Each structure stands twice: as structure tokens, then as C-alpha cells.
Amino acid sequence: xxxxxxxxxxxxxxxxxVRDLHVRFAGRxxxxxxxxxxxxxxxxxxxxxxxxxxxGEVLALAGESGCGKTxxxxxxxxxxxxxxxxxxxxxxxxxxxxxxxxxxxRRVQMVFQDPTAAxxxxxxxxxSIAEGLRVHGITRGPAGESEEQLVARALSRAGLRPPxxxxxxxxxxxxxxxxxRVVIAGALVLDPEIIVADEPVSSLDASVRxxxxxxxxxxxxxxxxxxxxxxxxxxxxxxxxxxxxxxxxGRIVEIGPAESVLTNPIHPYTKALLEVVPEAGGIDRPxxxxxxxxxxxxxxxxxxxxxCPAVATGAAEAAGVLPACRERDLGLQELRPGHFAACHLMSxxxxxxxxPPPPPMEG
Amino acid sequence: xxxxxxxxxxxxxxTQAGPVPAVRGVDLSVDxGEVLGLAGESGCGKSxxxxxxxxxxxxxxxxxxxxxLNGEDVTAMRPGRLxxxxxxxxxxxxxxxxHALNPVQRIGDQIAETxxxxxxxxxxxxxxxxxxxxxxxxxxxxxxxxxxxxxxxxxxxRVMIxxxxxxxxxxxxxxxxxxxLDVMVQAQVLKLLKELQRELGLAMLFITHDLSVLxxxxxxxxxxxxxxxxxxxxxxxxxxxxxxxxxxxxxxxxPQIGDRRFRMAPSGLPGDPPFPGNVxxxxxxxxxxxxxxxxxxxIDPELYEAGPSRxxxxxxxxxxxxxxxxx
Numbered sequence: 001x002x003x004x005x006x007x008x009x010x011x012x013x014x015x016x017x018v019r020d021l022h023v024r025f026a027g028r029x030x031x032x033x034x035x036x037x038x039x040x041x042x043x044x045x046x047x048x049x050x051x052x053x054x055x056g057e058v059l060a061l062a063g064e065s066g067c068g069k070t071x072x073x074x075x076x077x078x079x080x081x082x083x084x085x086x087x088x089x090x091x092x093x094x095x096x097x098x099x100x101x102x103x104x105x106r107r108v109q110m111v112f113q114d115p116t117a118a119x120x121x122x123x124x125x126x127x128s129i130a131e132g133l134r135v136h137g138i139t140r141g142p143a144g145e146s147e148e149q150l151v152a153r154a155l156s157r158a159g160l161r162p163p164x165x166x167x168x169x170x171x172x173x174x175x176x177x178x179x180x181r182v183v184i185a186g187a188l189v190l191d192p193e194i195i196v197a198d199e200p201v202s203s204l205d206a207s208v209r210x211x212x213x214x215x216x217x218x219x220x221x222x223x224x225x226x227x228x229x230x231x232x233x234x235x236x237x238x239x240x241x242x243x244x245x246x247x248x249x250g251r252i253v254e255i256g257p258a259e260s261v262l263t264n265p266i267h268p269y270t271k272a273l274l275e276v277v278p279e280a281g282g283i284d285r286p287x288x289x290x291x292x293x294x295x296x297x298x299x300x301x302x303x304x305x306x307x308c309p310a311v312a313t314g315a316a317e318a319a320g321v322l323p324a325c326r327e328r329d330l331g332l333q334e335l336r337p338g339h340f341a342a343c344h345l346m347s348x349x350x351x352x353x354x355x356p357p358p359p360p361m362e363g
Numbered sequence: 364x365x366x367x368x369x370x371x372x373x374x375x376x377x378t379q380a381g382p383v384p385a386v387r388g389v390d391l392s393v394d395x396g397e398v399l400g401l402a403g404e405s406g407c408g409k410s411x412x413x414x415x416x417x418x419x420x421x422x423x424x425x426x427x428x429x430x431x432l433n434g435e436d437v438t439a440m441r442p443g444r445l446x447x448x449x450x451x452x453x454x455x456x457x458x459x460x461x462h463a464l465n466p467v468q469r470i471g472d473q474i475a476e477t478x479x480x481x482x483x484x485x486x487x488x489x490x491x492x493x494x495x496x497x498x499x500x501x502x503x504x505x506x507x508x509x510x511x512x513x514x515x516x517x518x519x520x521r522v523m524i525x526x527x528x529x530x531x532x533x534x535x536x537x538x539x540x541x542x543x544l545d546v547m548v549q550a551q552v553l554k555l556l557k558e559l560q561r562e563l564g565l566a567m568l569f570i571t572h573d574l575s576v577l578x579x580x581x582x583x584x585x586x587x588x589x590x591x592x593x594x595x596x597x598x599x600x601x602x603x604x605x606x607x608x609x610x611x612x613x614x615x616x617x618p619q620i621g622d623r624r625f626r627m628a629p630s631g632l633p634g635d636p637p638f639p640g641n642v643x644x645x646x647x648x649x650x651x652x653x654x655x656x657x658x659x660x661x662i663d664p665e666l667y668e669a670g671p672s673r674x675x676x677x678x679x680x681x682x683x684x685x686x687x688x689x690x
Binding site for chain 1: 404548613619636
């Protein structure tokens with residue numbers, strides 16, 4: 001059993017669990033380099049992730065572009081194949097058999113960033129939503145509802161009322177916010193337990209975003225749907241998330257209750273991410289320098305050490321953890337109740353030994 | 364005197380479906396060394412203003428009103444004069460600027476070209492100046508020999524900023540300059556823009572939908588809705604104490620982390636921004652306004668004085684009612 005989010009006896013069993021997940025994308029080299037013997041280097045997009053999603057919970061997954069958050073979400077959806085590790089749904093290991101996957105894909109639904117790209121422009125709204133039912137061979141609802149009733153209920157739950165008015169519309173006739181509601185209705189019609197939303201509002205107008213977030217939060221409150229929300233916007237996490245996980249270079253480096261992570265962060269990277277959230281006091285504060293990191297060359301030791309302010313300012317050296325930062329990889333350590341971070345310095349300050357890293361890729 | 368001043372600007376696009384009024388009477392002015400932020404949602408006309416100021420609107424577009432750059436009317440300039448003024452009087456950094464670089468030309472040559480075309484230096488002098496400009500935007504001068512594909516998105520945007528500064532303009536327009544960038548890089552580029560603006564005493568018109576970014580870098584803010592300015596004033600005041608319900612809703616869309624009022628309480632507006640050709644009667648915001656009352660559908664509000672150097676186009680202002688603070 002991994003050292004990470006071990007649920008206590010009072011915590012319900014997670015509806016979805018990710019264990020030591022590794023996803024790699026094959027590297028490529030040009031012909032000339034290949035002839036000279038250069039070996040392609042794989043991108044380790046997800047590099048040992050452990051994550052639990054509890055029933056009815058909103059978990060925000062944050063980080064820079066290229067940190068692997070979208071790859072993690074897509075792998076959970078079965079859209080990318082992991083190299084190793086496993087995904088547990090309701091405690092059962094997700095196999096590769098089509099039958100199990102099909103059932104899983106009904107109960108776990110995805111909402112994409114750009115609703116215009118997610119909807120077929122030549123399909124009416126009714127057809128778009130009914131398609132999910134047809135793919136899964138559902139002709140009647142649990143209480144004997146007809147297809148039309150199921151589609152109408154999904155639209156109306158997504159805030160498109162009266163639903164009949166939208167049946168024969170095409171996506172281009174709707175506004176951006178309405179289109180995202182159609183995408184959400186398409187997920188709801190299959191009565192899912194989990195919704196994975198990848199940047200669900202970042203392509204929408206500012207005044208419309210709040211309404212879509214309100215809708216997502218309402219679905220959790222009324223229907224008990226658990227949500228994994230991938231976002232680069234920590235303000236969004238503050239508005240709707242119960243817990244926040246911060247990813248850096250394919251690993252979760254901090255995870256915990258939203259209020260604790262966002263107002264009292266432990267990991268230097270989370271602090272740096274919070275520092276760049278715009279604020280009214282002007283822009284004269286230090287920011288983390290450098291570009292988003294490269295998953296084809298993950299540094300040894302703590303993967304954040306080349307950019308870490310605690311290393312740069314000498315705080316790590318003063319505490320005597322600098323060699324560990326440079327050389328020893330590490331995993332998540334519970335430093336406050338339910339609040340985990342992977343940082344040699346913060347573990348040392350808390351007087352505990354930093355946790356071992358997740359096991360390397362099998363095979 | 365204002366470096367850039369716009370008086371009663373209207374811009375009407377010519378489309379197959381008929382005229383579309385994108386900007387419907389806008390006044391604004393930017394002083395030397397000042398940053399004016401222009402905020403609003405898609406279709407509100409903010410980018411149209413930028414394009415009209417640079418005279419980059421499509422040929423059949425109808426532009427009325429005055430656009431004064433250092434007292435000279437841009438709308439009346441002859442083509443030769445206009446070419447001279449672009450980049451040396453007024454320059455622009457666009458959102459997709461990263462894609463504006465020529466992929467088969469070294470970036471040094473691209474920057475130098477701007478300088479030589481404007482006759483500010485010879486070939487050799489231009490290369491030297493291009494190197495100095497790169498260092499000014501935080502890139503080593505040796506990158507002059509790089510091609511665009513060798514740079515990251517943030518670095519390309521830095522090159523575009525260097526190019527916009529190449530001919531020492533008085534005004535720089537930044538139209539969503541950081542929208543396509545990653546959060547961390549966005550903060551770095553914003554900081555660079557602000558530092559350069561301060562150092563060079565540039566007048567700057569900063570356009571974005573992201574109100575929280577504007578509060579960070581602007582002295583004054585103008586909020587646009589449906590082709591008009593609905594509120595203006597000092598940026599922090601406008602953000603923290605909005606006088607117009609639309610501004611309140613916009614600032615609510617960018618919650619401050621740690622502010623308990625936003626925790627588990629997302630707030631937005633019902634409906635969608637109006638299509639430019641189909642703006643509601645009376646106050647254009649009334650169908651979405653949570654505070655609308657019986658006069659709103661009939662009276663089109665002007666910008667009323669709403670405290671020292673503040674104005675807002677809302678009928679609540681002359682009535683003396685306060686807009687409750689978000690959310």
C-alpha cells in the first residue's frame with residue numbers, strides 16, 4: 001500500500017483511486033541524430049501519481065502547463081494508456097476488458113475545455129445528448145423514462161430550460177455558456193458518479209464563468225457527483241474545491257483541504273503558484289523565474305530543486321537538507337491533518353523524515 | 364496634455380447582414396507615463412478600439428469621432444504619415460503576437476528591419492540596437508541569431524515587446540498580451556511590461572478581459588459593455604468599490620483567494636453579453652442586471668460623476684444608491 005492518502009476508518013472508501021500511475025509519451029529524434037546514435041528520450045508526463053477521489057467531493061488539480069494534469073485526467077478517463085500503475089473504481093481494479101471499460105465510461109464522464117470543439121456542429125442538441133444513451137444501449141431510464149424524457153431531464157439539470165426549446169437547435173445557434181451547458185448535459189444524461197472537467201470555464205466569458213461553476217457545484221450538492229476539476233486557476237479552486245492537488249513535472253507535490261493548501265501552503269512550488277495570482281497591490285513582488293519545466297529531462301533529487309526559492313535563498317542549505325534536495329527523490333508526507341507535501345525542507349522543519357518516492361515504473 | 368485621446372469614437376463594421384455598431388461613442392485619454400486598462404468581454408468592442416486607433420479596421424468600416432495622437436488626428440492622416448506614425452508614434456503588442464514572427468527570418472533581422480524602415484539607424488546600428496532591445500526585455504543579445512521556433516511562447520512575446528519598443532513610441536497598445544501564456548510566464552511578462560512602461564515613461568493602453576490583471580498593472584480602468592464605457596476611475600477603487608453592477612459582476616469573476624465571501628460561492632451573471640448588432644433598448648445591461656428597476660429598460664444612462672475622478676453609466680448613481688459589494 002502506498003504511503004499516500006491512506007483513508008482513515010471514518011473516511012469513506014474513495015470512489016476513484018489512482019496508484020503509482022506512470023504515463024510516458026515516446027520521444028523522437030531526427031534522422032541525422034538517429035544516425036549519430038542519439039537515443040530518443042521519453043516524456044514522463046505522469047511520473048508516479050497517487051490520488052483518491054472521495055464520493056461527492058470536488059478535487060481541483062492545479063499546475064503549470066506541461067505539468068501533466070491534463071494527461072492524468074485523460075488517463076483516468078481511459079483516453080491514454082498508462083505504462084504502469086493502476087486505477088481503482090469503487091475499490092476494484094480497472095481491467096482492460098471492453099465490458100468493464102464500457103460500464104466505467106458510463107459512470108465517469110468528461111467535460112472538455114472548449115464546448116465548440118466538443119460538440120458536433122452538424123448534430124442537433126437532442127442528437128448530441130441522445131448519442132451517449134444510444135452508444136450505451138440505454139433505451140429506458142431507471143424508472144422507465146423514454147429517451148426524450150431522459151434528454152429533457154439532463155438539459156434541464158444543466159440549466160437549459162425549458163429543455164424542449166433546445167432540442168432542435170444546432171451548436172452554432174447557442175452562446176458559449178449554453179454550449180458548455182449542453183456538454184454538461186451530455187455527461188449528466190448517463191447519470192455518472194464522477195465528472196472529470198478539464199478547464200471547464202477557461203474558454204468562457206468572465207461574466208458567464210460563475211454560472212457554470214455554480215451549476216457544477218449544484219450537481220455535486222444535489223446529485224452527489226464527485227468531480228475532478230483540472231485548472232490552472234487557483235481562484236477557481238478557491239471558489240468550488242473541497243481539496244486541491246498541485247502537480248509539478250508529473251507528480252503531485254502537495255495535496256490537502258482547499259483552505260489549508262490555498263491560504264497556508266507548505267510546498268515552495270505552491271507558494272510560487274499563489275504568488276503569481278494577480279492582486280490589486282501592484283506587480284512589484286518576486287516571481288519564480290524560468291520556463292515551464294520539460295518532462296523529458298526530470299532533474300534528480302526533488303524535481304523542483306533547480307527552480308526552488310528555498311534552494312536559491314540558501315534556506316535549504318541552512319537547514320542541512322540541500323544534499324537531499326539535490327539527490328534524493330521523495331514522496332508525499334502528511335505534515336498537517338489531511339494535508340500532504342513532498343518537500344525535504346518542510347519535512348525537516350516539521351521534524352519528520354521525508355517520505356520515500358513512489359515506486360519506479362514496473363517493467 | 365494627453366498623448367492619446369479619443370473623442371466620441373464610433374466604429375461600425377460593414378457586414379452582409381447590415382451595419383454592426385461595435386463601438387458606440389467612446390471617450391478616453393491616456394497621459395504620458397500612464398497605463399489605462401480597458402476591460403470587457405468578447406464582443407464589447409475593446410479590441411475594435413485598438414484597431415481603430417491604429418487604423419487597422421477593414422476598408423468598409425465606418426469610423427467617426429476624433430483620435431488624437433499628440434494632438435494630431437489619426438483618422439485624417441495620409442497613408443505616408445500613417446506609416447511613419449505606426450511603430451514610432453504608437454506601437455502594439457497583440458495576443459497572438461507569437462505567431463506574428465516570420466518563421467524563416469532570424470529574430471534579430473526582424474527587429475532591425477523595423478528600425479531601418481523607419482530610418483532610425485543604418486543596418487549595422489539597427490543590429491546593435493536590436494541587441495540592446497533584447498537585453499532590455501530580458502533575453503541575451505546572442506539570441507538575435509535565433510529563429511522563432513527556437514524560442515518558447517513567453518520568449519517570443521518578449522521579442523514582440525522588443526519590436527514594439529524598437530522605434531521609441533510614445534504610446535503602446537497591449538491587446539491581451541499574455542492571454543495565450545502559461546500562468547507563471549504570464550506574470551513574468553506582465554512584470555516586464557510594467558517595468559518597461561515605468562522606465563520609459565510610456566503611455567499605455569492595456570486591453571484584456573482579465574480584470575485582475577488590469578488592477579495589477581493599470582493606473583486607471585475603463586470598463587466596456589456593448590460598445591460603450593460603463594465605468595471608469597482609478598483601478599484599485601474601481602475593482603474594490605465598483606459603482607456599476609456590471610463591474611461588480613466582473614470583479615466577482617476573479618475571486619481573491621482567502622476571501623471568505625467567494626468560498627464555495629461562485630457568482631456570475633445570467634444570460635450572455637449582447638451581440639453588437641442587437642443591443643437592448645434603454646440601459647444595454649438591464650436584461651442581465653440583478654439591480655435593474657422600472658426605468659432601466661427605457662433610459663439609456665450617460666456616464667454620471669460618481670465621486671472624485673470616477674464615472675459610471677448607471678441610473679443608481681444619480682439616485683445616490685450604492686452598488687452592494689460582491690458577491
